[in-house]
Amino acid sequence: MIDFLMNHWCKRWLRRYGIKLASGPLALRKGGRLIMEEGVSISTVKMEFDSLRVGAMTYMRSAVELLNVGYIGRFCSIGTGVVIGQDRAGHPLDWVSSHPFQHAAAGLEYEGGRRAAEIGHDVWIGRDAMILEGVNVGTGAVIASRAMVTRDVPPYAIVAGMPARIIRYRHSPSIIADLIASEWWEGSVMDLQRRPLNRPEAFIQQCRSEPVARAAYRTVSVSRSGWSELAGEHHKESC
Numbered sequence: 634m635i636d637f638l639m640n641h642w643c644k645r646w647l648r649r650y651g652i653k654l655a656s657g658p659l660a661l662r663k664g665g666r667l668i669m670e671e672g673v674s675i676s677t678v679k680m681e682f683d684s685l686r687v688g689a690m691t692y693m694r695s696a697v698e699l700l701n702v703g704y705i706g707r708f709c710s711i712g713t714g715v716v717i718g719q720d721r722a723g724h725p726l727d728w729v730s731s732h733p734f735q736h737a738a739a740g741l742e743y744e745g746g747r748r749a750a751e752i753g754h755d756v757w758i759g760r761d762a763m764i765l766e767g768v769n770v771g772t773g774a775v776i777a778s779r780a781m782v783t784r785d786v787p788p789y790a791i792v793a794g795m796p797a798r799i800i801r802y803r804h805s806p807s808i809i810a811d812l813i814a815s816e817w818w819e820g821s822v823m824d825l826q827r828r829p830l831n832r833p834e835a836f837i838q839q840c841r842s843e844p845v846a847r848a849a850y851r852t853v854s855v856s857r858s859g860w861s862e863l864a865g866e867h868h869k870e871s872c
């Protein structure tokens with residue numbers, strides 16, 4: 634009953650920030666921390682990370698698995714069944730066996746973990762794609778449905794297949810450079826929506842004469858033991 638009420642209170646409190654966390658705080662692991670900016674929407678997902686920061690307006694559909702992942706930028710679209718931060722070296726490959734029976738029996742310790750995966754801003758991840766731990770997905774990238782991403786993805790690349798390979802880039806090199814320089818994801822949704830979003834050249838031109846103003850997205854921190862607004866917090870510049 635207490636659990637039900639905790640989930641309910643937290644979810645209701647998050648709504649003040651336009652945030653949806655369908656699974657509630659009790660779906661986090663013990664000691665796990667989820668930091669979210671305004672407008673984040675997370676459906677029923679599995680959460681196994683130690684600490685994850687999710688940028689404003691990013692949404693995830695159901696059955697997503699957030700494993701060894703530390704950062705997801707703003708304005709990302711994450712499809713059903715996506716796995717981010719899958720471990721790649723959870724078992725020893727160069728011991729007698731790869732089975733964990735060895736750890737306890739011989740008092741050995743196996744350190745297999747790699748660094749957490751990181752996803753930039755404006756990344757679209759298609760249904761059932763898998764991104765391994767340690768991978769850095771650049772801002773503006775697209776991960777095709779069912780792709781298996783084992784290596785870093787450059788900004789604005791579209792990758793597909795198993796293992797994922799670049800099939801093309803979303804824009805020309807000069808437009809990519811200008812979009813990254815514009816740091817448009819710093820802006821408020823209201824400011825962005827009155828700009829020519831369907832014409833990147835015109836958008837960039839406008840950003841030169843009228844740079845996107847840094848919006849103050851409110852940020853909250855959620856764990857199993859409590860939740861609060863974070864004052865003066867800011868996300869990473871770019872991936």
Ligand SMILES: CC(C)(COP(=O)(O)OP(=O)(O)OC[C@H]1O[C@@H](n2cnc3c(N)ncnc32)[C@H](O)[C@@H]1OP(=O)(O)O)[C@@H](O)C(=O)NCCC(=O)NCCS
Binds near residue numbers: 711712758759778
């Ligand atoms: C990757 C994607 C965005 C298409 O990008 P695109 O640049 O327009 O790609 P195209 O359709 O022109 O295909 C280009 C090549 O990539 C291949 N390709 C496209 N999607 C692929 C996929 N998911 N896996 C493997 N290969 C794929 C095509 O077969 C084609 O190969 P070819 O050149 O040998 O014929 C799209 O296929 C996709 O996966 N979208 C995600 C959809 C989704 O999951 N939606 C729900 C979540 S919101």
